[in-house]
Amino acid sequence: xxxxxxxxxxxxxxxxxxxxxxxxxxIVGNKQFGVSSSLQHLCAAALPLKAAYFKYDWKAQAWNLAxxxxxxxxxxxxxxxxxxxxxxxxxxxARELFAxxxxxxxxxxxPAELFSLQHLFSTRSLVALLFGGFLVGFGARYAGGCTxxxxxxxxxxxxxxxxxxxxxxFIGGLLVSHLLVPIVMAL
Amino acid sequence: MKLLKFFLIGVxxxxxxxxxxxxxxxxxxxxxxxxxxxxxxxxxxxxVVGVISVALIRALKIRSRDGSEIKLAGKPFNxxxxxxxxxxxxxxxxxxxxxxxxxxxxxxxxxxxxxLAIAGALAGTIAYGxxxxxxxx
Numbered sequence: 001x002x003x004x005x006x007x008x009x010x011x012x013x014x015x016x017x018x019x020x021x022x023x024x025x026x027i028v029g030n031k032q033f034g035v036s037s038s039l040q041h042l043c044a045a046a047l048p049l050k051a052a053y054f055k056y057d058w059k060a061q062a063w064n065l066a067x068x069x070x071x072x073x074x075x076x077x078x079x080x081x082x083x084x085x086x087x088x089x090x091x092x093x094a095r096e097l098f099a100x101x102x103x104x105x106x107x108x109x110x111p112a113e114l115f116s117l118q119h120l121f122s123t124r125s126l127v128a129l130l131f132g133g134f135l136v137g138f139g140a141r142y143a144g145g146c147t148x149x150x151x152x153x154x155x156x157x158x159x160x161x162x163x164x165x166x167x168x169x170f171i172g173g174l175l176v177s178h179l180l181v182p183i184v185m186a187l
Numbered sequence: 188m189k190l191l192k193f194f195l196i197g198v199x200x201x202x203x204x205x206x207x208x209x210x211x212x213x214x215x216x217x218x219x220x221x222x223x224x225x226x227x228x229x230x231x232x233x234x235v236v237g238v239i240s241v242a243l244i245r246a247l248k249i250r251s252r253d254g255s256e257i258k259l260a261g262k263p264f265n266x267x268x269x270x271x272x273x274x275x276x277x278x279x280x281x282x283x284x285x286x287x288x289x290x291x292x293x294x295x296x297x298x299x300x301x302x303l304a305i306a307g308a309l310a311g312t313i314a315y316g317x318x319x320x321x322x323x324x
Contacts, residue, residue: 005202008208009206009207009208011226011232012228012232014203014207015207015230015233015236016232016235017207018203018204018229019237020236021196021199022236023237023241023243024199025193026244026257026259027244027249027251027257028192028196029252030251030257030258035286035287035288035291036287038287039309040312042312043312051316053317062190063189066190066197067197067200068197069197070194070196070198070200071198071200071288071291071292072201074197074198074199074203074205074292074295075205075210075291075292075296076295076296078201078206079205079295079297084205085205085296088208088214088225090217090222091217091223094216094217094220094222097216098213109208109211109296110211110213110298111212111213114284115298116300117299120300125303126303128282129300129303130304130307132282133279133283133306133310133311134307134308134311135307135311136279136286136304136307136308136311137279137308137309137312137314138272138275138276138311139274139277139278139279140286140308141272141311141312141315142268142272142315143270143272143275144269146276147230147286147287147288149262150269151230152230153237154261155237155238156237157261158238159261161263161264161265164264164266164269165270165272166273168269168271168274168276169280170277171273171274172273172277172280173215174281175278175281177215177219177220177281178219180281181216181281184282
């Protein structure tokens with residue numbers, strides 16, 4: 001079992017296990033799967049913000065914060081016990097693409113060009129991670145959900161708004177991944 | 188103790204995010220450049236399992252563990268907000284190579300640089316919170 005869990009998972013294992021988040025949360029707690037609302041709850045809980053958006057009883061949504069606490073611990077377990085930081089088996093054409101962007105550290109879960117601490121305050125990291133993170137937070141809350149809440153939960157409910165949001169995710173992602181990411185990685 | 192079950196589901200989710208390589212910047216760029224089927228297979232089969240689960244809950248009138256009726260209403264449809272917010276989110280998803288679940292998972296996995304992206308995401312949330320009354324939705 002541990003050997004199997006530690007090996008590289010094919011998509012038809014990962015995808016269904018991810019999809020099971022939907023019935024798990026519905027049946028165990030009558031909650032709809034979603035992650036990005038936790039950003040709002042964290043702000044409401046920790047910061048003295050005056051906007052109406054942060055004036056609500058965040059404790060009623062504490063389950064969502066418990067969920068992300070679990071994600072942090074689960075990820076630590078996956079990396080330390082299940083060989084979770086192993087390099088993905090990328091396609092040859094993807095490897096050639098990343099090489100053409102000057103990304104040398106292909107044999108890892110994440111590129112050292114972005115994630116090694118020596119590059120932490122490089123222009124590249126500030127644009128990709130700090131500014132990119134800003135867009136993730138702003139966009140997810142504007143859209144009312146992220147990949148979990150819209151792409152997995154919302155599409156499972158056949159919700160039109162979620163389909164529109166997911167189309168937006170891919171319009172934005174395709175544009176930036178093709179036009180901006182190669183430039184940012186060369187910074 | 189009420190929260191423990193959600194914490195444990197989160198642990199499961201964290202393992203799946205890491206082992207499924209959904210957290211990998213490489214996997215996200217590979218997806219947006221159509222260089223592999225992997226992420227499309229992951230997202231597609233996740234949605235298939237979700238759709239079937241919801242259909243079964245509806246058809247069999249399955250109740251939540253506490254006996255309550257399971258709420259299956261989708262989020263409200265905001266034409267402008269869903270699309271504009273979605274596109275902005277997509278910009279960020281491609282730039283960081285991470286969506287919100289992976290932000291937390293990468294923290295747990297010890298990729299400390301992700302704290303930059305988490306700080307950015309919180310700042311983006313605060314900015315949205317203040318701008319919300321002035322934005323079209």
